[in-house]
Amino acid sequence: MSKFDLKIEKNGGAFKVAMAGVIDEDADFNPHALAGATSIDLNLQNVKSINSCGIREWIKWISTAGNAKVQYHECPKIIVDQINMVQGFLPASGKVMSFFVPFYNEDSGAEKNILFTAGKEYGEGGLTAVPQVKDDAGNEMEMDVVEAKYFKFLKK
Amino acid sequence: MEKSKGRVAILEDDATLSQALQEAFQRDGYEVFVSSHGAEVSDYLNKNPINALIVDCLLPGESGVDFVTALRKKSPASVLDVILMSGLFTDASFIKDSLRSTQAIAFLKKPFEMADILKLVKRSPAAMVDEEAEVSPRKALYQLFNKPKVTLREKRRAIEALEDIHGFDLPFLYSLLVETQATGHLNIIGEKGEVSGISFSQGKIVAVDIVDQETFLGKLLLEAGYIHPDDLTEALSVTSSKRLGERLIHGNLLSPHAFNIALANQMSIRLSRTIVDAKVKVNFVATEVELTHPHIDSEALTLFLHDWIASKMTPNWLKAHYLQWGDYGLNKAPALVAGHPILKLPLLSNFAGFVDHMTKGASLNQLLDAKKFPEETAYKALHLLLTKGLIIFSEKPVIVDSGERLKTLKKMWMQLSGKNKLEALDLMARMTAAPESEPQTVYSEFLKILGPDPSPKDKELAQVHQQLKKLTEEVYSFSKSGNRDRMREEIAKNEIEIKMKAASQFEDAKNFLQKSQFASAIAVLTKVSLIEPNMEKLRLYMSWAKLAGTDSQGTKAQRIKEVEMDLMQVPPEEKYDALYSFVMGLLSKAKGDVPAARKYFEKATHLDNNFLPPRRELAQLQSKHPPQKDMMNRDLKDLVAGFFKKK
Numbered sequence: 001m002s003k004f005d006l007k008i009e010k011n012g013g014a015f016k017v018a019m020a021g022v023i024d025e026d027a028d029f030n031p032h033a034l035a036g037a038t039s040i041d042l043n044l045q046n047v048k049s050i051n052s053c054g055i056r057e058w059i060k061w062i063s064t065a066g067n068a069k070v071q072y073h074e075c076p077k078i079i080v081d082q083i084n085m086v087q088g089f090l091p092a093s094g095k096v097m098s099f100f101v102p103f104y105n106e107d108s109g110a111e112k113n114i115l116f117t118a119g120k121e122y123g124e125g126g127l128t129a130v131p132q133v134k135d136d137a138g139n140e141m142e143m144d145v146v147e148a149k150y151f152k153f154l155k156k
Numbered sequence: 157m158e159k160s161k162g163r164v165a166i167l168e169d170d171a172t173l174s175q176a177l178q179e180a181f182q183r184d185g186y187e188v189f190v191s192s193h194g195a196e197v198s199d200y201l202n203k204n205p206i207n208a209l210i211v212d213c214l215l216p217g218e219s220g221v222d223f224v225t226a227l228r229k230k231s232p233a234s235v236l237d238v239i240l241m242s243g244l245f246t247d248a249s250f251i252k253d254s255l256r257s258t259q260a261i262a263f264l265k266k267p268f269e270m271a272d273i274l275k276l277v278k279r280s281p282a283a284m285v286d287e288e289a290e291v292s293p294r295k296a297l298y299q300l301f302n303k304p305k306v307t308l309r310e311k312r313r314a315i316e317a318l319e320d321i322h323g324f325d326l327p328f329l330y331s332l333l334v335e336t337q338a339t340g341h342l343n344i345i346g347e348k349g350e351v352s353g354i355s356f357s358q359g360k361i362v363a364v365d366i367v368d369q370e371t372f373l374g375k376l377l378l379e380a381g382y383i384h385p386d387d388l389t390e391a392l393s394v395t396s397s398k399r400l401g402e403r404l405i406h407g408n409l410l411s412p413h414a415f416n417i418a419l420a421n422q423m424s425i426r427l428s429r430t431i432v433d434a435k436v437k438v439n440f441v442a443t444e445v446e447l448t449h450p451h452i453d454s455e456a457l458t459l460f461l462h463d464w465i466a467s468k469m470t471p472n473w474l475k476a477h478y479l480q481w482g483d484y485g486l487n488k489a490p491a492l493v494a495g496h497p498i499l500k501l502p503l504l505s506n507f508a509g510f511v512d513h514m515t516k517g518a519s520l521n522q523l524l525d526a527k528k529f530p531e532e533t534a535y536k537a538l539h540l541l542l543t544k545g546l547i548i549f550s551e552k553p554v555i556v557d558s559g560e561r562l563k564t565l566k567k568m569w570m571q572l573s574g575k576n577k578l579e580a581l582d583l584m585a586r587m588t589a590a591p592e593s594e595p596q597t598v599y600s601e602f603l604k605i606l607g608p609d610p611s612p613k614d615k616e617l618a619q620v621h622q623q624l625k626k627l628t629e630e631v632y633s634f635s636k637s638g639n640r641d642r643m644r645e646e647i648a649k650n651e652i653e654i655k656m657k658a659a660s661q662f663e664d665a666k667n668f669l670q671k672s673q674f675a676s677a678i679a680v681l682t683k684v685s686l687i688e689p690n691m692e693k694l695r696l697y698m699s700w701a702k703l704a705g706t707d708s709q710g711t712k713a714q715r716i717k718e719v720e721m722d723l724m725q726v727p728p729e730e731k732y733d734a735l736y737s738f739v740m741g742l743l744s745k746a747k748g749d750v751p752a753a754r755k756y757f758e759k760a761t762h763l764d765n766n767f768l769p770p771r772r773e774l775a776q777l778q779s780k781h782p783p784q785k786d787m788m789n790r791d792l793k794d795l796v797a798g799f800f801k802k803k
Contacts, residue, residue: 022443025365049443051341052353052365081316081439087349104309119248125255126262130272144309146317147275 005046006032013038013068020046023054029061037068041097045074050082059088070094074115077102077145083153096153103133104144110135111144126154161185162207164277167197167223168241169215173266177210180270186277192216194223201231208277213242213254224258237261239276241268293317294589295480298328301489301545306336308442315342315440320591323432324473327464330427331543333440334359334454340442347434354427357445361452364426373400375732376421378762382414385762420450421732424460427452428728431464433473433690455497458544460728462501465540467727470689474535476571476586480605482521482564483553486514486538492546502724503537510537515547519554521564558614561607565620568605572627577634578643584631595635602628658688665697670769674705695722696735700769703742716746734764741773750781 004027009016015037021027034040050058062070070091075083080099082089090096100113114133116122121129133141143150164181168174169192178188186207189200192215201209209227211220224238238258243266245254251263262276297314300306311332321329326344333342337359344352346367355363374392377383387409396403401419404410452460492498492511504510507529514523524534541547556564568587572580585592588601606624610617661684668677678701684691685698699719723739730736741756754777760770 049341049441050343051355051441052343052351055343055351055353078439078441081441082343085343085345085437085439086351123248123255123263124252125260128251128263128265129268130275132269144313146313149316 004028008032010037015040015068017042018046019044020048022048023050023058025051025053025057027054027057029057032061034061034065034068037065039069039071040065041071041073043073044076044079047076047079050078055082055086055089058082059086062091062094063088065091067093071097072099073097075099076113077150080150080153084149090153101150102144103141105135105139105141108135108137108139110137110139110141112141122151122154124154127151163187163189163204164208164210165189165191165197165200165206166210167191167194167215167220168210168212170212173212176270177273180274181277184274194218197223198227201227201236206236208237208239210239210241210273211260213240213245221254221258224260228259237277239264239273241266241273243267293591294321294325297325297332298542298589299549300332301335301542302548302551306332308338311336311338312440312442315438318438318591320435320437320593322473322586323430323434323436324469324477326431326436326438327461328543329438330354330361331457331461331545334361334452334457335545338440338442339445340440341445342438342440344430345437346432347436352430354430355445357447357451359454360447361423361427361457362445362448364423364430366426366429368429372422372425372729372732373418375763376418376425377404377410377414379732379737379759380414380418380421381759382418383410385765416450420452420456423450423452424456425729425732427460428464428468431468433468433470458498459501461543462498462503462540463728465536465543466503467725468690469536469539471532471535473586474539476583477589478520478535478538479568479571479587480589480601481549482567482605483519483556483560485517485519485550485554486523486547487550488515489546489548492541496546498540498544498546501540503533503540507533507537510534511541511547514538514541517554519556519560520549521567522554522556522560525563558610558617561610562614562617562620565606565617565624569620569624572624576643577631578647580627580631581635584628595632598635599628599632654687658684658691661687662691662694662697665701669697669700669704672704674701677701678705693730693733693735695726696730696733696739698722699739700735700742703739703746712746716743719743719746732763734760734767734770737763738767738770738773741770745773745777750777753777754781 003022004024005018005020006027006029007018009018013036015034017032017040019042070093072079072083072090072094075096075098077100080096083096096118098115098117101116103112103114104110112133112135114131116127121127121131130143135141145151161184164186166174166177166181166188168177168190174190174192178190181188189197189204189206191197191200194215197209200206209224211224213220215223220240220242224240227236227238238260239262240254240258240260241264245251246265254260255263264273293314297318300310300314303310315329318325329342332338333354333356338356339358340356342354342356344354346352350367352364352366354361354365374388378385378388383404387404387407391400391403391407391409394403398406401410401415405412405415488511498504499511510529513526513528516523518526524531528534529537538547542549571587572583575583581595581598582592584602585598588598588605590597590601592598603625606621606628610621612618661680665677665680665684668674668680678698681694681698681701685694688694699722702715702719702722719739720743723743726736737756737760741753741760744750744753744756754774757770757774757777760767761774
């Protein structure tokens with residue numbers, strides 16, 4: 001089985017894309033050009049890793065979207081890191097509709113990924129609310145990211 | 157008494173909420189000003205610097221959003237953080253528009269948790285000075301080797317906390333990831349957005365991906381003597397979908413083992429190319445990565461670290477980098493035992509007793525001031541040991557007397573004087589290991605290095621301390637003004653002009669060398685080295701000029717020494733080049749080693765058939781010293797290479 005999987009459901013110009021697995025030099029985006037799309041909803045929940053070759057391939061591929069309205073959903077942390085650092089990873093007019101934020105409790109070592117959704121935990125410009133997250137023992141958990149860096153893309 | 161974390165102003169007409177906010181911030185150590193009138197808040201802001209302004213969007217008779225928008229003319233977003241709040245206007249479009257027009261850092265819908273708003277307010281730089289626990293992200297990274305075990309999370313957090321790092325920080329990162337057995341991808345984003353990456357598996361570097369995909373493979377195979385130039389030319393002339401290595405192995409022109417060695421060298425060159433004198437961003441993606449061959453392990457990386465530190469890192473960068481550690485002592489890590497292979501590398505083997513001297517308990521400044529070793533080499537040797545985690549800094553500064561402190565402050569003043577504000581900010585950022593994009597952090601970290609105000613009785617110390625403090629404040633004010641960007645543009649323009657001038661002079665020097673006008677070449681190359689010390693191949697051309705232009709025996713011995721030092725500073729990627737082989741040939745010739753000289757000149761002609769100087773040298777050697785053809789005079793490397801060649 002391929003370690004990279006990309007499926008596109010086309011409904012006229014509306015493309016629903018689900019990506020999963022490892023995005024590296026073996027990930028072949030060529031059969032999945034986005035020409036003809038008017039809107040693209042990209043679900044990234046199952047993306048496991050991305051390396052530099054994968055980042056370059058991604059930028060080439062997403063640029064084939066042209067003027068389509070691009071929205072990223074359920075972005076894992078590794079994708080948020082690239083959005084924050086790599087120009088063109090999210091097209092200039094693209095939007096992040098939801099993304100995961102890791103939480104951690106220092107004492108129990110518990111880790112959780114919490115989904116932040118546009119309009120709920122954040123809006124354009126910044127966070128609007130931080131949910132209270134507890135581990136299985138009821139201990140309060142803290143965001144396990146450098147906030148100034150991780151949420152930077154919200155201000156773009 | 158506990159020191160105040162700073163000031164917060166609250167513009168809110170709801171007395172219950174404003175009182176709750178006031179109490180929460182006061183409990184957290186802030187001074188708080190509360191009012192329900194914009195004019196009063198403006199008046200307060202004119203007289204008091206604050207950390208954050210918290211504003212309700214709907215006030216009696218005025219709009220909080222309009223108030224902040226007007227305020228921005230005097231207090232831009234880079235200077236004042238604003239948090240908006242509202243219980244009434246909470247629809248998405250209002251939030252979006254108000255965040256945009258006010259450049260507020262957050263919009264909180266009422267009701268909200270006090271903990272949320274407390275998290276959003278940054279402490280003032282002055283308050284941060286006193287907090288020993290606060291360590292800058294870069295400093296925290298370099299302290300990781302102090303821990304007996306580094307967890308994956310600690311590694312990830314340390315890397316994530318870095319904003320922009322310098323390309324010269326990368327060797328440390330590579331070493332850290334190797335020594336802590338990391339598995340995953342380190343993605344590196346350059347200043348122009350170019351993306352490269354290093355893949356690690358169980359603490360071994362298994363792949364290096366850089367944008368410039370020049371393979372070097374042919375040159376590497378020729379340089380190692382694994383292949384004859386004619387065979388390479390033949391393989392390159394064949395049209396095939398197969399890669400060069402596969403073609404050579406398939407054609408029985410190369411053994412797979414030799415090919416693996418060449419691939420490992422190729423990886424090392426690519427790795428070396430990532431270490432640049434520029435800012436980069438990094439992120440680490442922890443994921444499964446297969447352990448493939450060839451790979452670079454800790455032992456091999458040590459040699460590369462040595463070469464990079466010797467050849468690429470500038471003394472100025474190292475000096476600024478270590479300034480923050482000036483008062484710290486150094487300790488040997490348990491792994492640094494007598495006979496450790498690292499001690500045999502040139503940076504350390506040439507300076508007997510270096511490790512013992514550096515770990516005798518004094519502060520770094522005291523050790524360097526003793527001038528027992530040449531300063532530049534001492535910094536480089538120290539950096540090599542610290543990068544490998546074989547020497548670690550003491551957890552706390554060594555107690556130093558006021559005389560030592562004066563020396564340190566004077567050194568800082570010397571480094572900073574004569575610099576414009578922007579250059580001073582950049583240098584302070586390097587000295588403090590804080591990101592230059594965060595002037596507030598640079599400011600607070602620099603004040604930490606300066607330390608508390610000395611007693612007025614120490615007149616000279618108090619005076620230098622005061623000078624530095626004043627300069628820090630001036631640089632901080634400058635960093636918040638628009639002049640910073642304008643000045644940066646000016647400097648960039650000037651730098652381009654200077655680089656163009658250096659490039660043109662460099663071409664002149666090459667022409668002088670071709671015409672055998674060696675003294676003129678040395679004069680011009682010396683000028684270039686002052687303007688652009690890291691110009692590609694500068695050291696090689698300089699070595700050529702020095703070796704070829706030396707006649708008298710006395711000067712020759714001195715020149716050979718100089719050239720050997722210069723060649724130690726040649727980066728790995730320049731070593732697989734005809735010019736390097738040619739210079740090595742000249743060096744061998746100067747030392748009287750004719751067979752080695754002949755071998756290097758031949759290699760240079762194989763690497764670049766159109767490069768004439770080695771041909772001329774070979775012709776001269778041929779007439780003066782005709783080669784002997786017996787087996788015993790063949791170089792061992794040639795013999796070994798012969799075994800690896802199938803044909």
